[in-house]
Amino acid sequence: MEKILALLQEKMGRLGADYADLRFVEMERSRTRTKNGAFEELKDSASRGVGFRVLKGGGFGFSATADLSEKSLFRHLEQACRMAKSFSKIRHAEVKLSSAKSAKVRWVLPVKKDPWKLSLEEKIAPFLEAQRKIKMDPEIDSACGVLDLIRKRVVFVSSEGSWIDQLLYRTGGWIYGETWAKGEKIRRSWPGPSGVFRAGGYEAVDQMKFPDEAERIREELKELRQSPEAPSGTFDLVLKGSVLALQIHETFGHASESDRVYGYEDNYGGRTFLNPGLLNGYPVASSKVTLVSDAQPPSSPPPAGRGEDKGGGWGAGTFAYDDEGVPAKRIEVLREGVFSAYLTSRETAYFLNQPESSANMVAQDGFHYPIIRMTNLNLLPGQGNLDELIAGVQEGYLLDNELSWSIDQMRLDFQIGGEAGYHIQNGKIKGLVRFPFYHGNTLDFWRSCDRVAGKEEWDFWGFSDCGKGGPYQEAFTGHGLSPARFRNVEFGRE
Amino acid sequence: MIQNLRRLARPILALAKKKKLPLQVFIRAKKGLLVRFANNGVHQNGFQDLLTYSLRVMTGEGPVYVESGDFSGAGIRSALDVIASGAKQSPGLLRPRQSTLAGPRNDGARRHPRVKEFFPFSLEKTPELAARVVEEGLRLIRREHATANGYFSAYQRFFYLRDPRGTELFHPATAVRFGVTVRKGPAKNYFSFYHPDPKKLHVGRAVGRAMELIGEASEREVTLRPGDYECVFSPRALLELFDPLRRHFDRRLCEDGKSVLSGRLGKKIFSPAFSLQESLQYPGQFGVPFDAEGAARRPVTLVKGGVLKDLLGKGHSTRGFTEHPFNPQNLVVEKGRLSLKNIFEKIRRGVFINKIWYHTLVKESEMEVTGLGAAGCFYIEKGRIVGSVPHLRYHDSLFSILRSVAGATQEQILLKDGEMGSALFPYLWVSRLRLV
Numbered sequence: 001m002e003k004i005l006a007l008l009q010e011k012m013g014r015l016g017a018d019y020a021d022l023r024f025v026e027m028e029r030s031r032t033r034t035k036n037g038a039f040e041e042l043k044d045s046a047s048r049g050v051g052f053r054v055l056k057g058g059g060f061g062f063s064a065t066a067d068l069s070e071k072s073l074f075r076h077l078e079q080a081c082r083m084a085k086s087f088s089k090i091r092h093a094e095v096k097l098s099s100a101k102s103a104k105v106r107w108v109l110p111v112k113k114d115p116w117k118l119s120l121e122e123k124i125a126p127f128l129e130a131q132r133k134i135k136m137d138p139e140i141d142s143a144c145g146v147l148d149l150i151r152k153r154v155v156f157v158s159s160e161g162s163w164i165d166q167l168l169y170r171t172g173g174w175i176y177g178e179t180w181a182k183g184e185k186i187r188r189s190w191p192g193p194s195g196v197f198r199a200g201g202y203e204a205v206d207q208m209k210f211p212d213e214a215e216r217i218r219e220e221l222k223e224l225r226q227s228p229e230a231p232s233g234t235f236d237l238v239l240k241g242s243v244l245a246l247q248i249h250e251t252f253g254h255a256s257e258s259d260r261v262y263g264y265e266d267n268y269g270g271r272t273f274l275n276p277g278l279l280n281g282y283p284v285a286s287s288k289v290t291l292v293s294d295a296q297p298p299s300s301p302p303p304a305g306r307g308e309d310k311g312g313g314w315g316a317g318t319f320a321y322d323d324e325g326v327p328a329k330r331i332e333v334l335r336e337g338v339f340s341a342y343l344t345s346r347e348t349a350y351f352l353n354q355p356e357s358s359a360n361m362v363a364q365d366g367f368h369y370p371i372i373r374m375t376n377l378n379l380l381p382g383q384g385n386l387d388e389l390i391a392g393v394q395e396g397y398l399l400d401n402e403l404s405w406s407i408d409q410m411r412l413d414f415q416i417g418g419e420a421g422y423h424i425q426n427g428k429i430k431g432l433v434r435f436p437f438y439h440g441n442t443l444d445f446w447r448s449c450d451r452v453a454g455k456e457e458w459d460f461w462g463f464s465d466c467g468k469g470g471p472y473q474e475a476f477t478g479h480g481l482s483p484a485r486f487r488n489v490e491f492g493r494e
Numbered sequence: 495m496i497q498n499l500r501r502l503a504r505p506i507l508a509l510a511k512k513k514k515l516p517l518q519v520f521i522r523a524k525k526g527l528l529v530r531f532a533n534n535g536v537h538q539n540g541f542q543d544l545l546t547y548s549l550r551v552m553t554g555e556g557p558v559y560v561e562s563g564d565f566s567g568a569g570i571r572s573a574l575d576v577i578a579s580g581a582k583q584s585p586g587l588l589r590p591r592q593s594t595l596a597g598p599r600n601d602g603a604r605r606h607p608r609v610k611e612f613f614p615f616s617l618e619k620t621p622e623l624a625a626r627v628v629e630e631g632l633r634l635i636r637r638e639h640a641t642a643n644g645y646f647s648a649y650q651r652f653f654y655l656r657d658p659r660g661t662e663l664f665h666p667a668t669a670v671r672f673g674v675t676v677r678k679g680p681a682k683n684y685f686s687f688y689h690p691d692p693k694k695l696h697v698g699r700a701v702g703r704a705m706e707l708i709g710e711a712s713e714r715e716v717t718l719r720p721g722d723y724e725c726v727f728s729p730r731a732l733l734e735l736f737d738p739l740r741r742h743f744d745r746r747l748c749e750d751g752k753s754v755l756s757g758r759l760g761k762k763i764f765s766p767a768f769s770l771q772e773s774l775q776y777p778g779q780f781g782v783p784f785d786a787e788g789a790a791r792r793p794v795t796l797v798k799g800g801v802l803k804d805l806l807g808k809g810h811s812t813r814g815f816t817e818h819p820f821n822p823q824n825l826v827v828e829k830g831r832l833s834l835k836n837i838f839e840k841i842r843r844g845v846f847i848n849k850i851w852y853h854t855l856v857k858e859s860e861m862e863v864t865g866l867g868a869a870g871c872f873y874i875e876k877g878r879i880v881g882s883v884p885h886l887r888y889h890d891s892l893f894s895i896l897r898s899v900a901g902a903t904q905e906q907i908l909l910k911d912g913e914m915g916s917a918l919f920p921y922l923w924v925s926r927l928r929l930v
Contacts, residue, residue: 030576042580043814045561046569047546062540066563076543083539086621090535090629120579184859185752263532266643267675267684270851270868369540406852406887408866413887415864417856435857470645471528471540493889493930 004070005157008077012054012159015081019055019097021158022077023323024048025366027150028116034124034145037132042120049366052080058095059088064367093262098349098356100326102161107320109168110298111201111313115149118202123147126210127175133214134177140221143214145175146195147205148464150476152365154323162325170316170476171204172197172464177217181225186434187419188217188224192242193401197464197476199297200313207312220420223432230421230436232492236396237438238389240483243402243418245461248379248479251442252284252291255411256333257360258342258352259372269468270409273442276352278339285337285446288382288484293343293358295319295328295375315478316462317362317375324370326359333377337447345372364473371469376460378480382452389453389485391427397436397491398422398429404437415439438491445486453482496664499523499654506547506570507656515577518657518788520548522913526649526669527620531628533641539624549573550787550814551580559814606783606790607775612650612666613691620648623692627672630697635676638705644674648692653914655788665782670695671910675869676704679712681882684849684869686730688910690780707846707872707879714881716873718929724844724900725927726837728870729907729919732827734850738861739892743772743796744820745805754861755802763802765899768922769828770797772806774915776826778908781915785811791824800897815913823915830902830920837901837923839877845886845929846872846879861892864930890928898925 005024012020026048033041050073051064061083063076115123127145134143150170157163174196176189187193190213198204239247259265260272278284295317321327324346331341343360344352363370390398399418407414417437422429462478503519510517523545530538549560558580560573615623627646635642648670655663672695673686685704687695727735742753750756755763773793774781783791789809796804812821838846848870856862867886872879902920911917 039580041557041559042576043559043561044573044576046572047563049544049563051540059536060538062538063542064540065543066545067543072543076541079541083541083621086625087529087536087539090531090625090632092532092534092537184857262537263643264530264537266532267530267645267673367542367544369538371538404854404856404864406854406865408885408887409851409868413866413885415887415889437856470530470538471542471647 001068004073005155008073009157009159011074011077015054017054017056017081017084017159019159020053021156021325022050022052023363023366024050024155026153027365030149032120032124032147034127034131036135036143037128039124047365050076051363051366051368052077053369054080054084055095055097056081056084057088059084059091060095061085061087062369066367095347096350097346098354100160100324100346100356102158103321103325103327104163105320106165109199109318111169111203113202113206115171115202116151123202126205127173130175130210130214133211134175134218137218137222139225140177140179140218143175143177145173145210147173148195148197156321156323156325158325164321164325166320168319169199169201170197170464171200171202171313172316173205173208175210175214175217177221179221179225186221186224188220189401189419190217192461193403193419194463194465196242196461197316198313198460198462199316199318199478204313220432224420224434227432227434230397230433230491232494234488235491236393237486237489238393238396238398238424238483239486240386240398241400242461243399243416244481244484245463245479246402246405247416248291248377248481249374249463249466249477250405250407250414251411251446252334253374253377253477255442256343257372258344258348261342262348262351265468268470270411273410273412274339280338280340282339283337284339284443285334286449287336288449288452289334289337289446290332290380291334292330292332292378292380293360293375294330294378295322295359296330297328313460315376315378315460315480316464316476317478319375322359322361323363324357324361326357326361328359328375331358343372343374348372362475364475368469368471368473371473373468373475374466374477376478376480379452379482379484381455381458381482383454384451385453385457386483389451389483390424390429392451392485393424394426396424397433398424399436412442414442436491438489440490445489448487448489449484450487452484455482457482495652495666496654499652499664502547502565503654503656505567506549507658509570509574513574513578515574516551516658517577518550518655520786521654522546523652524649525617526647527624528645528647529624529628530645531632532643533632535632536628548814549577551577557813606663609665609774609780609783611668611690611780613668613693615648615668615692617650623648627695627697631672631674631701634698634701638678640676640678640705640708642674642676644672647671653782655784657788661788663784663788665784667780667782668692669910672697672700674701674704676701676708678708680715680884681708681711682869683708688908688916707870711872711879711882716881716883718845718873718883718886720930722926722928724841725924726841726844726846727922727924728848729921730909731847731850732919732922733909733911733917734853735892735895737853738855738863740821741818743806743822744818745807746820748805754858758802759805761802762800763893764797764800764896766800767830767901768797768800768896768899771795771826772810772822772824773826774824776918778906779824779826779916779918780908781824785809786813786815787811823912825911825917825919827902827919827922829904829906832901832903834903834905834921837903837921838874838879841874841877844874845883845927846870846874847886856889862890863892864889887930888927889930895924895927899923900925
């Protein structure tokens, strides 16, 4: 394959194009479902494809194929060139690219336990043990688990001389129990309702400690059968874990994608309330809130403000180079509450008069066009621990895992529901409530954040299914965070 | 094409036979183009040539699915190894399945409905076709002093299924889609066209449909107070609205008491003005005539006059392709007798919702949902549209919404719905929707 890719790289230089690149992507994914302590379903997938991008006459053309014969690949490179030529005549804007240094790199994401070397029995053992513990309560209807393993090799080759060969691992999983009370299904999950994903190997699953968390899930489901529903009203709110990752992701995460500024996502993903005039002057959150986009791979010791390595892998958006061959970097999207940077591609960085891209271009696989995506969008830690955050609440709720969420196309008006809420009174957790949901406006909500807990609470959360683009594609995102506290948040809809 | 697919399936089946694995092979090929455009023209395009096969064991309890694009000997061996590893975990996997939902016998080919969904066009010429469509669409929109963005796609798909009992099924399909969001002043609206036959695309008509409600609404923005409003859902919004209910029509889920429809068969669940069927045979419907297990797709009346009549089982399997094992693929909401204009004329105070964004389930038992209107929300007062609604959020029960259906249009619109089916929905008028 490498010989053909080298020939294609030569050919890119002779196309008469302004720029060309290709990505050869081999991807394997293995998803195992277990239920009530037994194997239930295995879904395994493998794909290999090459996607070509050619820039000619100020417009891009893209062509992708699963047919990896030499003849087919050259045909698709030429097809991408023809499409660039054809569509540049009716282009939306003249595409120019910000600069990027070419690189020749081979990089493998470090993993401690390669999941692809473990047997199926070994891999699902902690899930089965956790489910047996949950099912010890006979009133629990079902206990389930999902293990999701991804291995992706991306070879990026460009007409500028880059040859970047990366092997990435993404590992995630979750368990949940379900029970019924008053005709209503109640669910508790760990570490999130659709898992937490890490850039790493099976050590990520080890760190999730499923059997240990199972007992808590069982006891909480038992309590929730008797718990009241969450009330409507104005309360303080402490968010941690998956739901805080979602809160970051859906509000500032998508809002900071620069393709939305230019209307590229208007037809599906929407636009953004963050317009370029607001850069470096407009406080969109309280001064406690600093968000950094950082896809950089693990280093020792970790850069300041990234939190300590807890041994379970890094954020699921980690890579060495993005899908335009730009090295991963750290940028501050919000600095102490002030909007300070967009997530960009080489194209939008040029539009925004920035010297280089923020390295946020990612495609789902070889068959899809790379688009601007969150990688790891992290909330930097403040001080203190979760108990101190709770101690400062007179009347409020602590939420961990989301059940439902929605937000408008400008990323301003949101509503998020939790699986359950911990009722806080006079600085102490008093019990659980069912179906809490809160709503607000992105700006008001983040301006009400009065404290983010410290490094000792900081860890990576993140998702495998961030959807965007046309054709629709999904991406992995990581969100490093410590719990955070928000004042006077609206709950319910009464 | 069928010869190519047969050739690809042959070594998989031969190796499976050698390993004594009773495998079903499902090959899907997709070729085509998608172009996205904004106001001045195209900003993204992509040509895709995809080929994948799915393998599943036809019998047993614990399903194992393998999906791969690697047709090499090593790739096939690796896929079969995964099946074997699953079989080891689930000893029941290779035992004959006792379920009443077992796959079809070898008479499938005769019993499957005939559906013509393939209208050949030259893939080579699709970039030129896309350029013409986008140019024409944008010219018409600029002429109205409006702005726009949207997409055009043209694909050819081939579905091929073989199983160890000798069933061989083949279905070719084409699809052309053109979707456009038009903005004028504060108002915007969206219309999407879908049909298997590219000749049916009329760009001017599609742009006209996107433009038609904007007129007076472009002069005024309306902020709505929370409360109950009459509402008209477009076919697209209705399809999105209905989504959380889909999986609950699974017969097995209902029998297990885990569906919100459990125990409600034969009972009135919606308004008498609402009827719903799952039917590929309905005039104007398109889709793959067999399900994920190769069984013939049969029409099922799900709701008639608001009464839950039937549920989905054999012939409606989506196992391995969607999250839920039985999902409707070809929904049809019965048409009414009204035109959209007639409905507007009957409304005292209401909203029109053209597209829904982030429709999400808040609480399952009552199907309590929330979501936002997008690309085409208008306020209707005394029978006519008087302004656009820039921000609209609803929070209500799906049962309550569908119990208040007051009428539907005679016009039904064909919508692409998933990889293997489509929906045919009218505009639906409900007497109350709770906005928050």
